[in-house]
Amino acid sequence: MELNFLEIVKAINGEVLVDSKNNNFNSLCIDTRKIEKDNIFLAINGENFNGNSYVKEAFEKGASIVIIDEILFDIEELEDKGTIIKVNNTSVALLSLANYYRKKLGIKVVGVTGSTGKTSTKDLIASFLSDKYKVFKTKGNFNNQIGLPLMILELDSSYDVAVLEMGMSDLGEIHTLAETAIPDIAVITNIGLSHIENLKTRENILKAKMEIIDFFNEDNELILNGEDSNLKNINSKCFKITKTGYNHEYEVYGTNIILKEEETEFEAHLNGKHHKFTLPMAGKHNVLNAMLAISVANKLGVTFESMEKGIANLEATSMRLQLIKKDKFIIINDCYNASPDSMKSSLDVLNTYKSGRRIAILGTMNELGHEAFNAHKEVGEYASDKVDKLVVIGDYKDSFKEGFNGEEIEIYTTKEEFISNVQTLVKENDILLVKASRGMKFEDIVNSIKQISI
Structure with a gap:
């Protein structure tokens, strides 16, 4: 410090x-x-x-x-x-110290929030900026009222830009984080069902995420995923708003998307210019995340060519669609967290594999409150034509089952019960997606699968 x-x-x-x-x-x-x-x-x-x-x-x-x-x-x-x-109060003191230090350093701060995609978007922003700037980014899930100030206090004057992730579980929390970090640029990835247990409605979730602009003025910019129906119509006369998406109605958009097992190709359009990118990340959802990152980089004066060089520096947070290649099968480790939207995105990635059995091992999505049963059922339904076998574990196993219309499903009450039977599940050439909310600790399942020999 x-x-x-x-x-x-x-x-x-x-x-x-x-x-x-x-x-x-x-x-x-x-x-x-x-x-x-x-x-x-x-x-x-x-x-x-x-x-x-x-x-x-x-x-x-x-x-x-x-x-x-x-x-x-x-x-x-x-x-x-x-x-x-x-x-x-030491918790308040931590926030005050971080705020004082952020003001003293005076570096550019990019704040990133949203129901899903925060971490991947943070990683992409940092990489797209990295060829031109020295960039600091939030480590792991240090995105709350303890973690965020600790991240700020790790900065020093050698950095040009800090990309800080901002999470929340209730109203008022992002307001506090924004007051501490004072973002110059704010990014909102989407408005989903995460934390609806506390916030009750999507309108309240949107209100909570929009607290990121509580300290904005005419010099600030808000960058939004315009494909999200809750963000599409947001406007302001007090500061600039940029919206991104899949077509020319947005200021920054991506076209000609090609999805592959381990990478994604697309063409980015901005200010009448276009450029082809190849991300070492799977999934169409990462094109939207990349559009947000490209918007931030453009705001900070980075060219398409420099952004492309920065991709080589991409360091994705672990357990986010992490590919683990064993001798005779593949594990897609996506245990970092889960929501209905991110479950569907991960199932889309699994569906890009055309050789071998596609097996999804899914667990509970937390903090969905009254929407929990229908949300798990909807994911089960979505998985029906994306997987060859669905394995469901935990409190909402029956909800998954009710929605699933595929041919093969296995149901387990606990992950320990599944782990005791895992040796019989895996066959040569299988592709296994493992995903649940952080509290389920499904990395235990990943570790058990990694030990299997065929």
């Missing part, structure tokens, strides 16, 4: 309870298991744990400064161990 001690105290409105006078620090950590020498330890006070209880341990592991919001230790016992700063 390119901050000094006094800036940190000011940014978090902190009270210095103990000043060791040797306030050297390098980075901030919230997990004592990962503390390194001269880290700042910020004690998050969460629902299931209280970081304030681990201050002594943090000092013992090498922290030079701790930030707390509750005193659960003897100050005199620790006053020779390091500096102690007290704030009203």
Whole structure:
């Protein structure tokens, strides 16, 4: 972090309870298991744990400064161990510190949100920009009110652009993230059913995603997937909006799409110019994600030719349509998360394989509330002509089954039950898609399949 001690105290409105006078620090950590020498330890006070209880341990592991919001230790016992700063709320302090640091660095920030496709779009934006700029992007799923500020605090002045993913589960959360990150450009991928359990309606989901523009002015730009019916008609007189899609009614659009097993070809159109791209990613949905990324890159002055060079730097987040080629079969690991839209997109990718059995191993999609039964049924129906065998696991196995009109289906109550039978399922030349919501931890299934020998 390119901050000094006094800036940190000011940014978090902190009270210095103990000043060791040797306030050297390098980075901030919230997990004592990962503390390194001269880290700042910020004690998050969460629902299931209280970081304030681990201050002594943090000092013992090498922290030079701790930030707390509750005193659960003897100050005199620790006053020779390091500096102690007290704030009203450490979670709020983390957001305030990140906001202060973002303003100080002054780099361009691209915020990405949406019900599905956030991570893939983030990865594509970062790659399309990478030939011209040094780009930082959100790691993994660090996209909430703890993860996003931690990502900002990993930045330094050597970066030109930060591409930050913004997730949410309820109203007000993206407002807080936008207030912290202050995006110059915002991207919304789509409005699906994810989190409808909390938000009840798509209108509320749209309202929550649109919080990303709460701090916009005439200098900002919002980039939208115009193919999404909830985003298509959004307009503003206060800032610029660019919409992307599959035809010439949009400012940026893709045509001549060719879907292959491991890549996707398309022609991008922008400002009267066009360029053929080949993405090392499968699925038509990634063309829409790429159109959003191309719009961001164009806004930041990147040419088509430079974007193409940047594709070579694409680093896709793991467990997102990750192809695992074994000697005699293929696994498509898509365990990162799941929603009705992303399930269908993944089934489309599986359907591009024309040799070998196409087997989809699907589990529960979480946070769908009253839409859960119909959503799982709809995915089962969609899979009917996309797979040779459907395997369904979990609470909504019967919903999948009711929608499925294909010939072969296997039903399991738990993933452990399936894993105990997995050896009998896989045959030579099979292509196996594995997908469910993050909480189902279907990577356990992927790992079990990887151990099979035929």
